[in-house]
């Protein structure tokens with residue numbers, strides 16, 4: 001079975017979030033199952049070609065649309081998966097993937113739309129010969145539209161990693177990308193007078209999935225549907241939820257070169273050594289207190305407001321806190337403004353993977369108070385590092401964390417999106433740490449042993465591809 005996997009970001013070449021992690025680790029897990037996967041992404045200026053050994057193949061493809069003529073040069077590197085890159089410096093030779101801190105690039109429709117056109121042409125020219133084209137989020141979602149429009153006989157799967165980002169552009173995009181006005185209606189690309197790439201992916205793909213079973217249900221409701229819940233309800237017969245996994249080679253406390261002391265399930269008490277070093281490095285004190293961490297994009301989605309609204313109360317708890325993240329300017333400003341203000345709160349406004357690894361290894365608890373969460377990787381990474389999770393019961397968090405009050409539970413969940421409910425769960429975790437000491441210590445190796453690898457989920461994707469090829473999903 002041959003799968004062409006399209007994504008706008010793939011770790012370690014380019015990453016702004018969890019999409020990059022998944023776009024690296026899912027194709028790798030699929031290849032291990034014997035699926036022939038090739039991935040394709042744009043060749044951004046920020047991709048270090050030399051470091052990764054990315055070289056030209058000699059193949060070029062030309063896309064002529066209303067906005068102009070664009071030539072892409074195809075590059076490649078092979079490791080566990082063969083990765084292809086489409087190079088056009090006018091479109092992708094920029095400092096960022098999607099936009100500057102001031103806002104999105106105004107020609108993102110042309111940038112990602114012509115990328116989709118380029119891939120479709122490479123399929124038509126026989127350069128790629130997939131059975132299934134697997135697209136991810138809005139950036140690659142025009143591909144299934146073009147495949148259907150041009151009558152190409154390959155199956156398509158559209159994955160939604162985050163429904164909040166849909167790729168919505170003015171109606172002129174129809175002409176800029178030569179999509180054809182016959183596609184500009186409510187049952188196709190049109191969305192309130194504009195063009196919606198992700199809607200196109202949902203309507204025209206043979207199957208659609210999102211990254212957890214709970215989120216797959218949630219997005220068919222107005223609360224989580226971002227205006228597409230009606231479309232998703234209509235197509236619910238081809239909508240699936242498949243939980244993401246994490247790459248167990250990338251995230252492994254036994255081998256992680258960035259953490260202070262390596263450990264396994266059998267030597268999990270060494271987390272305390274990591275904590276000691278981390279406290280020393282960050283100027284926090286008292287290793288007998290529980291250490292809570294937060295790592296993530298500083299965005300409304302991540303529940304940052306609950307942390308901000310609780311900051312005084314958190315600072316008075318017998319616990320330490322370390323926050324690592326960067327994102328929206330107002331949140332960055334807030335966290336910069338509290339730097340050094342509270343003796344028990346450490347703040348770093350940055351994207352820093354080595355630091356994040358030290359934090360996963362040192363912490364007692366990870367905070368994940370997300371407003372919504374399609375799947376979430378941080379909670380799985382944290383548990384792989386023996387860190388218990390305090391999270392809001394939504395999306396993939398509801399599918400991966402079970403509350404200690406439940407039989408077999410190993411985390412702390414709250415439902416209501418309010419600072420009060422959040423603080424209550426933090427306090428429960430603090431009390432648990434001091435008062436249920438032996439159970440707390442037993443849960444560390446327990447969560448490390450839960451299987452969050454891709455084993456089960458990659459198999460589910462493979463079955464879905466098989467069903468598509470056999471015409472069982474239509």
Ligand code: ADP
Nearest residue numbers: 017018296297325350351352353356376377378
């Ligand atoms: P998102 O919604 O941002 O994709 P996920 O939980 O799916 O959230 O994935 C987040 C990924 O990005 C994880 O690998 C996490 O460790 C990483 N990450 C997020 N913010 C930071 C940061 N400031 N520094 C280091 N890593 C980060």
